[in-house]
Amino acid sequence: MRAYTTAHLRVDLPQGHPFPLYKYQGVAEALKGLLPILPAPEVPREALHLAHRPEYVEKLFTEGLSRQESLRLGLPFSPSLLRRALFAAGGTLAAARDALELGLGLNLSGGTHHAYPDRAEGYSLFNDVAVAVAWLRREGFRGRVLVVDLDAHQGNGTAVFFQKDPTVFTLSLHGERNYPLRKERSDLDVGLPDGVGDEAYLYALDEALEIAQAFQPELVFYNAGVDVLKGDRFGRLGLSLEGVRKRDERVFRMVKTLGVPLVVVMGGGYNRDPRLTVEAHAGTYRLALSSLA
Template identity: 85%
Template sequence: MRAYTTAHLSLPLPEGHPFPLYKYGGVAEALKGLLPVLPAPEVPREALFLAHEASYLEKLFGEGLSREESLRLGLPFSQALLRRALHAAGGTLAAALDALKTGLGLNLSGGTHHAFPGRAEGYSLFNDVAVAIFWLRAKEGFSGRVLVVDLDAHQGNGTAFFFREDPSVFTLSLHGERNYPLKKEKSDLDVGLPDGTGDEAYLWALEGALEKARAFRPDLVFYNAGVDVLKGDRFGRLALSPEGVRRRDERVFRFVKALGAPLVVVMGGGYNRDPRLTVEAHAATYRLALSSLA
């Protein structure tokens, strides 16, 4: 068992930028004693072209994003940003291959679910989960059903768009109804929650959503385990406690174990005003995945 990280990659950001670069190194450090934490490999360019529009990728690898496109992304475009995104997507692909071999794959990055086939937005240059699924289909001979359980506080709009007409992929998104993105895409199952939703209401909604997804009988599950659902998150607007997040993860892992399907865990969002809470919540998710499923 191993995990992948982008902590070895730098990313210069403007002073005061809210992107939580600290958490990638922090989570990798917190898990070091439990399993090997390896630098995420760069995703094959061919994998990107399987999922994303060629014109978009050619622009990224050529002149890069315009100022307007960078504003939509929320990050200034740079070669360092592009490199990090290539390795984050590569980590998810490597974790997916691990999951098919061992039952569990872990990427301490990824979950960039706002990227569309032809555009970047919401801190997401590439949709790493979509890239992995397209590669598994085209290059690894995988033809099974895929469930994406997206429990980031924000709707996985890009992922929903990628698979809106694909009956072999079921997208489930539990998110803040009034939160970003303002224009939601249609997942196979969307559960919108009011601002301030706490542990019990959240867990009740999650139980119902997982029960509906069970009928899909997936052969592989991707779990976007964002911790921006925690109370005090700068962007999440929900109000789970650390114990509530643990119970959320416990339900997901119990659900996956009952299915007998391989699981890929990706990091997703987390922007708590207390950086230690963000790091510990992410690390706790991966620890629980290991103890529950490894």
Template identity: 50%
Template sequence: MIKYRMIREGAAAAVAGLDFHEAMPASDGELALAHHPGYIARAAAGELSAAEQREIGFPWTPQMIERSRRSSGATIAACRAAFSEGVAVNLAGGTHHAYADRGAGFCVFNDSAIAARLMQAERRASRVAIVDLDVHQGNGTASILARDDSVFTLSLHGENNYPFEKERSDLDVALPDGVGDEAYLAALQDALATLQARFAPQLLIFLAGADPHEGDRLGKMKLSMQGLAARDQAVFSFARLHKIPVAVTMAGGYGRDIEQTVAVHIQTIRLASLHAAGWNNN
């Protein structure tokens, strides 16, 4: 959890002119765009079973639920801001393992699915793409949106990594252990071309996980800092080419050296700020 404070402090020091806003908590009605009301009520009231808490990965506390609401609220805010700024960043978020009726993998509520559907309800975008570049498949997101043709789910992930039983995204690219920069970036470019050809999104929600980094304890991939910069640039260049707003979330990162994980996230924020400058100059 300390990485989030470090990201906030590091981003403020590394990128001049950032505009920070406190995230507002997502309401029950907003959460219900992606989650069953019964699950929301039990989570809010502290009625999750011991087994449900184990699947999430940490015990229930009022602070845990408040943070989970605000993490979703921050992705909502980033999506709204992206339409005027070109890009906006949630300094947390990317909780893609949460299902409609349960949490999992350190994820309580699925911020991307919630925000995508709210942007549609607010008539900001009718076609939303979730570009999930965390090293783990976005199984909860894929499940929630499986029968929703208005949201495209794209996931590049480790073939042999968690979750070991995958869901079906609209486009899954399963990569082998040890994949490096060149092969990863080629797969990403192919995936983005397919996304545009099949869907032509009006908003991107980009899960910029730090866990494909070669120093990650859980990632099993071998992307360098330069490779991850090229990954982020590929997404931002795609968005600029097609004039698509981008909301970025941090998603996972479990480096042996926490400062390295934070550096990956700050690199993403710095590149996002450069993209915003280019967007606003067009």
């Protein structure tokens, strides 16, 4: 077992920008000693073309994003930002291959589920899960894929990528009143009220996972965003650290019952207490290892 990281890649951000670069370093630090942590490989441009609109990809490499497009992304566009996104997506691709080979693939980055086929949005330049699925298809993987997106925000981009693909089931549990305000249609959307606590959350999750399981997936991607934690700057939900552990446990238990490979990607996490963000993310990966490795 191994995990991929983008922690070594720097990005030029304005001082005080809320993007939590610190957590990639923190999570890698917290997990070293448990398993080898490798620098994520760069995603082949060809893989980006398979999933995204090629014009969009090429525009990023030539012109970058306009001011307006950067506002929508929530990050100022720069070569360092593009570079980091290439490795973050590459990490998910490598983790997906690991999953098929070893049963479990871990990317300590990725989960950029707001990227659409033709545009960037919400900290997401490339939709790493869509890119990985497209690449696996190209390599001949034909199995049914389930995307379990438990980040606090709807996986709107992911929903659009797979809307017309009957071989991929998208499940998103998210804050109904939270970003993105205009929701897309996943195969199963569960919108939760602001401030939802552990009990109500886990009840809704149990119901959703039961439906998702009936799809009989042969590969599962898990967006394990921890912005569901109480005290998150953007999440608006109210889970405890123990609630997040129980959430993860349910996903891993389902995967174990199904006996299928799992890919874990990081997703969001912007707690006012940075230590909590790191602890929650690291907890997800530790539990994945102890339950599935």
